[in-house]
Amino acid sequence: MPAAALRPKPLPTQSTAKRPVPLDLPYAPVAKRPLPAGLPREWYVTHNRRLKAMRLAIALLDSGVYLPDQARNARIRSTAELIGVHPPSDATCRLVRALLHRHR
Template sequence: MPAAALKPKPLPTQSTAKRPVLFDSPYEPVAKRPLPAGRPREWYVTHNRRLKAMRLAIALLDSGVYLPTQARNERIRRTARLIGVHPPSDTTCHMVRAFLRYNR
């Protein structure tokens, strides 16, 4: 069997599809679900802090901040104001820099 026959057929694009192809918009928020019950309070605090830090890290990456040294607390808090998030604590700012560090 020729190698070309083993290749999967590419998905249709907007120009080759018979009908419009629906794309998932990355800017559309995911539907929120309730968090699992029965965990200790500290788990919920940490979980929400991680989510906030990820949102801030993504916003910083979108604005051109790629290095943790570029993301000082003031810049992270300014970004939080821009995207409509409550000002992060020092711990959350530290977590944002950790996400940027591991992004590289």
């Protein structure tokens, strides 16, 4: 009998579950580091928007939203409230959908 047949079958993960797994409470954030000084203000705005969009995209993926069509602005904003992030702007919502589309 091959060795692979003797290993126990792994538990289902979010990606293999039959229905979405409820979103856990957010985990402790990583330690923040200071941003580099001397860059234009627009760089900081864009950087923070991308970080927020990534956090929201990860939370949506964890809750079972895999397609950009499933991520309406209301859904993204309710997820932001759930994980403790300020409500995103329309531009941030578009970026979240772009991240979901790109990594699909």
